[in-house]
Amino acid sequence: MAKAAILSYIKRDSLVHELTGTTKLIFFLAWSIASMVTYDTRVLICMLLMSAVIFKVSRIRVRDIRFVLGLAAVFLVMNNLFVYLFSPEYGVGLYGSRTVVLTIAGPYTITLQQLFYHLNMTMKVICVVPVALLFIACTDPSEFAASLASIGVSYRIGYSVSLALRYIPDVQREYHNISQAQQARGIDLSGKDKLFTRMKNSVAILLPLVLSSLNRIETISNAMELRGFGKNKKRTWYRLRKMKRNDWIAVAFVLAVLVIDLVVTFWDGSRYYNPFM
Amino acid sequence: MKKLSVKSVVAIGIGAALFFVLGKISIPTPVPNTYISLQYAIQAVFAALFGPIAGLLIGFVGHTLIDATSYGPWWSWIIASAFAGLVIGLVTMKMDINEGIDTKKIVRFNVAQAVAHLLAWGLVAPCLDILIYSEPIEKLFAQGLVAGISNILTTGIVGTLLLVAYAKTIVKRGSLNKED
Numbered sequence: 056m057a058k059a060a061i062l063s064y065i066k067r068d069s070l071v072h073e074l075t076g077t078t079k080l081i082f083f084l085a086w087s088i089a090s091m092v093t094y095d096t097r098v099l100i101c102m103l104l105m106s107a108v109i110f111k112v113s114r115i116r117v118r119d120i121r122f123v124l125g126l127a128a129v130f131l132v133m134n135n136l137f138v139y140l141f142s143p144e145y146g147v148g149l150y151g152s153r154t155v156v157l158t159i160a161g162p163y164t165i166t167l168q169q170l171f172y173h174l175n176m177t178m179k180v181i182c183v184v185p186v187a188l189l190f191i192a193c194t195d196p197s198e199f200a201a202s203l204a205s206i207g208v209s210y211r212i213g214y215s216v217s218l219a220l221r222y223i224p225d226v227q228r229e230y231h232n233i234s235q236a237q238q239a240r241g242i243d244l245s246g247k248d249k250l251f252t253r254m255k256n257s258v259a260i261l262l263p264l265v266l267s268s269l270n271r272i273e274t275i276s277n278a279m280e281l282r283g284f285g286k287n288k289k290r291t292w293y294r295l296r297k298m299k300r301n302d303w304i305a306v307a308f309v310l311a312v313l314v315i316d317l318v319v320t321f322w323d324g325s326r327y328y329n330p331f332m
Numbered sequence: 333m334k335k336l337s338v339k340s341v342v343a344i345g346i347g348a349a350l351f352f353v354l355g356k357i358s359i360p361t362p363v364p365n366t367y368i369s370l371q372y373a374i375q376a377v378f379a380a381l382f383g384p385i386a387g388l389l390i391g392f393v394g395h396t397l398i399d400a401t402s403y404g405p406w407w408s409w410i411i412a413s414a415f416a417g418l419v420i421g422l423v424t425m426k427m428d429i430n431e432g433i434d435t436k437k438i439v440r441f442n443v444a445q446a447v448a449h450l451l452a453w454g455l456v457a458p459c460l461d462i463l464i465y466s467e468p469i470e471k472l473f474a475q476g477l478v479a480g481i482s483n484i485l486t487t488g489i490v491g492t493l494l495l496v497a498y499a500k501t502i503v504k505r506g507s508l509n510k511e512d
Contacts (some may be wrong), residue, residue, distance in 0.1 A: 063401075080401040087405065091464045127403035141471035149466075180404065187404035202430065211336045216393055218345025219352065223397075226349045230357070254486065257370055258493045261354075265377065265494055266501065268346050284338050326466075 065192045068290040070301065071113035072193050076202030078295075078302040083190040089316040090183045095328040096171075098316050099178040105312070106185040113189050120188055128182050134180075135173050146172030152331040168331060175327075196220040201292035210290050218275070229267060234260050335480075340382055344389045347378040351394025354459045367380035371398075372483045375413075376420050380495065381429055384421025391417035408460030412452040419448035433499035438492055443489045453480030 066072070071079075090102060117124070138145065143162055147153045154167040184243035194202075200217035204210045234244070242256045279285075298306075320326055333406035336344075354371040371394065379387025391413035399405040423444035427437050449458070 071434050078491065087407065093408065094466060123402060130403050135473070137471050138467055141474065142468035145468045176467070179465065184404040191400050209336075212342045212344075212389065215341050215344035215348065215389060219348035219397065222346055222349040223352055226346070226353045229449060230353055251489070254489050255493070257368070258490055258497070261370065261490065261494055262497050263375065264350070265374065265498065269381075269498075270351055271340065272346050274340045274351055275346070276339045279342065282334050285335070285341070 062192065063191070064196055065115055065119055067114050067193075069112060069114040069193070071109065071189060073301065074193075074305055075296045075298055075302050076194050076198035077205045077298065078305050079190055079194050080199075080202045080206060081306055083186055083310045085187045085313045087183055089313045090179055092177070092326075093316050093320040094175055094326045095316075095320045096175055096178075096330075097321050097328055099182060102182040102312070102316075103178055104299040106182050110185040113193055115189060115192050120192065123188060124184075127180075129182060131177055138173070138176070139169070145169065149327060150331045154331070171330070182212065195294065198296070201295040204290075204292065211285065214284075220288050222271070225271075226264075227269070228235065230260070230264055233263050238267060250290060313318065336385065340386050342344065343378060343382040343386050344393065347374070347382070347390035348397065349387060350374050350378075351390055352397045355398040357507055368486050369483055369487060370411075370490060371415065371453060372449070373494060375417050376441070376448075376487045376491040377494050377498070379421035380424040380427070380441055380444075381419045381478040381498075382421075384418050387415075387417025387419075387421035388414045391415075391469045404424060408457050411460060412457035415456050416445075416448040416452040419451065420444045423447070429495065429499055430502055432502070432504050433496055438496070442492060443486055445491060446484050449480050449483045449487065453507070464465065 060309065086102075086106075090099075093099065135330050144166070147166055149172055150168040152168060155164050156167055156170070157165040159165065188288075196217065199220065200210075201215040203213035203216060237256075238244075242259050244253055244256055244260070349372060351371040354374060355369065358369070375387060375390050376395070378390055392410060394412040395410040396405055399410060420441075424441055426439060429437070453476040454473070458469070458476045461467055461472045462469060
């Protein structure tokens with residue numbers, strides 16, 4: 056297994072980095088909700104532009120996240136393709152009119168309405184991508200548990216998340232070691248073997264991984280129990296920062312976006328902005 | 333809600349880390365663009381060992397991390413993953429794997445995972461997709477069917493083998509005899 060390219064925290068000096076984890080978490084959640092709710096083209100265009108500006112401010116370079124953008128692009132193309140193959144007339148039903156641009160073959164015609172639907176669907180996904188990526192790239196993982204707790208999530212769950220972030224590299228290394236050892240003994244996971252054999256082979260790697268993980272769980276939970284984890288209702292966090300002026304501005308901004316998004320989207324009683332009527 | 337025990341807190345953390353790592357590894361299948369999702373086998377095993385809340389949160393946290401580090405979170409599928417873990421945990425709740433495993437328990441585990449994945453990918457994910465992303469129903473159910481069947485097969489084969497192998501490593505109570 057080649058070392059998989061995985062997005063992680065990128066330390067830079069920027070306005071976005073300076074915000075507390077809590078602010079970024081609220082921003083990310085509100086932004087996701089705003090983009091999920093709306094199908095209004097005008098709102099989506101505004102959100103897309105704003106997310107581009109935020110990305111610029113963060114001083115994360117496109118180069119840093121190139122592989123992630125590649126994945127997102129492949130995902131979007133596939134998704135659009137499948138939607139079109141399964142129902143080429145979906146947009147027509149949605150927007151209630153039909154303007155044919157091009158006829159390919161059989162039921163596959165290209166209509167303006169279908170194109171417009173694809174445009175909206177794509178924008179809906181794209182406008183979350185920069186914010187989601189920035190959330191991961193600009194938030195210090197050790198601050199993350201503290202921010203979860205500060206928006207009201209039980210600190211036990213917050214602690215689980217920070218344990219997950221802490222142990223991902225360890226588990227990854229362990230998986231790598233085990234799989235190399237098993238490959239040296241002739242166990243293959245690649246396409247050369249039959250599917251069922253491949254599945255059976257994967258057990259030879261997963262079983263040591265699961266057993267060592269269960270040991271790890273035992274060790275860590277004993278250590279935490281010894282230190283009195285979970286005794287009190289609340290706990291403090293080493294990496295918790297106070298909200299500053301910029302944090303409040305950012306939170307106010309994203310809440311305003313969410314409210315405007317809801318108002319504009321549902322003003323005329325429909326989720327869709329329809330330029331064909 | 334009953335408070336999570338320390339052990340569950342850690343199990344969720346490590347389980348989610350495993351879910352994430354395995355989710356990033358793709359084992360190809362003959363069907364293009366479909367991969368064996370080994371993470372669901374692990375999730376099912378952990379749900380059976382540590383209960384429904386652990387299953388739910390392992391799916392939710394693990395899947396969110398996978399999505400957020402690739403192309404932004406696709407919430408409907410994240411919720412479906414969490415739902416699958418919850419159902420498996422609920423159905424297998426009272427079966428104590430640490431007391432050994434028999435055919436009855438294996439059947440129960442597999443019924444649990446089949447029901448869970450069928451509901452998660454055949455119902456929860458497509459319905460949320462319609463609600464959130466308003467995609468055509470035919471596409472969503474076709475997609476859900478493929479994902480569901482492949483997850484049921486993976487969990488059924490890999491998960492069951494893991495569970496049986498794990499149960500064998502545990503020394504049963506009363507397995508020591510006093511020598512005469």
